[in-house]
Amino acid sequence: METIRDLQKRYCSRAMIVAIAVALVLVVLGYKPLARGLVLGTLFSIINFVLMGQTLQARLAKPRSRPTLAALLSVLARYALMAVPLIIALQYEPYHIVTAVVGLFMVQAAILFESAKNLLWHRSSATGIGK
Amino acid sequence: MEIELQSMIKVAAYLGGGMSIGFGAIGAAIGEGHAAAQANRALSENPELSGDIVKTMLVGQAVAESAAIFALVVAILLLFLQVPAPTVLKAASLIGAGLCIGLGALGSGVGSGMPAAEACRGIARQPQLMGRMTTTMLVGSAVCQTPAILSMVIALMLMFINFGDAPVVKAVALFGAGLCMGLGAIGSGMGSGHPAGEACKGLARQPAAAGPLTANMLVGSAVSQTPAIFAMVVALMLMFLNFGESAFNPAWAAFLGAALSTGLSAIGSGYGCGLAAGASCEGIARHPRNVGPLTTIMLVGQAVAQTPCIFGLLVSFILMFKAFPETAALAPAMALLSAGLCMGFGGIGPGLGNGMTAEGAIRWVARQSESASLLMRIMLVGQAVSQSTAIYAMVISLVLIFVI
Amino acid sequence: MAIEGIDLIKAAAYLGAGVAMGLGAIGPGVGEGMVGAKACEAIGRNPQQAALLTRTMLVGQAVSESTGIYSLVIALLLLFVV
């Protein structure tokens, strides 16, 4: 039985590994700003995902909280954090903005890739995050 | 003048950025709030599964949030954008871009909360289906993001394409392009959440029907997104058609009217189509043998529910292509703006109503497939009557354009 | 742009006509849709009574349609009488 922490760890490490691998290729090819942007974006994407898990558990623990208002506050707080890599990339030359944006979606890409794989191979209940 | 333009651009960019992140965050929050409320219910039904439910919700929310992250990216770009040659055109297109992605993310955010919510409840009922359920939920919410992606494409085009020194009236057209795409994406984004949510719910009820359910969900949400695509067509035309000779005074109203006509009427049609698709997914989960008649009646119902949006598109095209003589008076311009407003608002109700009728008919075709043709006939008659109000609105719009 | 009294009145009348018909179409559109949905449900439950139920649906829709027709009349009055 996988705990929530394991789940987060799995997706985060996958996203980071892919990002670092792509970044290494980019560095070898000579596009250093692109690589730096990608890693920066992915880093904040992971931080956002971890924080999301924390706030979610906190909110679900007490059932009487107003869900939408609490969600709005958590979304706004996390987005303030997500804005940081974008601002860094826009202000400093060594980080490329486009790959920073791509990096922000790295965790989502990891999640969607796995479900797409499941859908295509029809390995219905044997896989997925239930394991 | 140079400094004034510079500050105008800054104001426009801040306004656009604010609207973008504001609407986007609200959409994500509503979707997430809905999902959290349902997850709470699921937890109270089946507390020992709390780990699974929280995991599902976490993953669902991560994907559902991408629409709002698009809005965030655009907002930050707007705030820090350096504009080399400030023009009025650029200012208008920056506000338009912010509005476009903000409203688009609002719809998709609300819509993709639905599959997450239903998946949480479904897992509480059928924990062994977790893998399949998560996959359906993720595919569903990924499809829900399409209108937001279309909005982002239009927003980025508005921000980075240089429209040169076209006449000032083009500024209204650019703002209208953003408005049209943003409004048009709301209905489709919210609507395509319904089939995704119902598919997750249905999976818990009838796991064997997973294949037809997923297929029907994809078809249903793809058709629900047609109004958003209509809005994108109008937005692209407003951006790229050459309006060189049009005089400023009536033309600004015509462009704004064209944007409002398609954008507003797409809200009702998109949501209505989503209701029909949701009912069809629910029906397939109840009686998987009735896939054939259910898909047929869903497509027919959606096609009729899209008619108000097609009327809106027609009025938009007339407003864009008809050449209006220049005047100094306010009344002709107001008539054109009013034509767009009339058709736009007038399309919301009938689109929604047609979707509701289709929902009712589809729900009962699933239970009583032998009276499918009778129900389809009644549905078409009922929809036709409820559409007549959209037609009155179109008549008033055409009178405003051609007679006044 | 010189805006005079009569021009302003005309402009307001046109805008009013559009808004009247546009917003006035929302209510009957949704309402008739609900009637249609319920009629489909009733016919699904009881297909033998289809003719009676269709007639009832049409009468109900015609009544809720009248508010839409009122908006249409008001819009036409604003366009051609004011």
Add this chain to the structure above:
Amino acid sequence: MDELGKIYQLIVPVGGVNLAFNLNVILMTWIVILLLIVFGYLSARHRSLLPGPMQAMGELFVTQFYTLTEDALGEKLAKTYGPLICALFMFLLLSNWIGIIPHLSEPTMDLNTPLSLGLMGFVLAHYAGIRAKGVKNYIRAYFEPIFFMMPLNLIGEIAKVVSISFRLFGNIMGGSIIILVVSYLTYSLVLPPFLNAFFGLFIGTIQAFVFTMLTIVYIAVQVE
């Protein structure tokens, strides 16, 4: 994009009034009528108990719509109006479909065609109503539920004609404009076949069916 607003007109002055004929629409209408006559001839040429493909198709149309009319109007009136309803549907179906052939356009794209068909249905419905109820009862129906509702009832009747004809016109016209615009934007490369199938075949069939059904319903409402 220029062809969007172009109309080929034949203008005939008759006693000081210029009558404008839209040649394109007239030509297309005649093509549709010719095709229908050919279809009718082929399907009724060798009538036999074991129908050939053409006869089977014709019988399918006729029985389907005859049953629909019978359901709504009863057996006696269905004998009178059934053939008309069936012909109306086949005409509309072919009119809406003909646009998918290049260089041909739908006659229903022009408001005059649906409007005249709608007026025909309107006159027919009221004629049927007067015959069934008598003049007195027919006129009394306008003063229900209260006498001052008369103008609104009248507008409601006229609105029926407007809504039935504008619905067909708006759908077919909107669909053909969308196809034109999209093929212009994509240089006729990507979407048009799919769009033609959707708007030409699918929407065309549904709208033809809706128009026919509404004509039946309007007659039925008047007769009751």
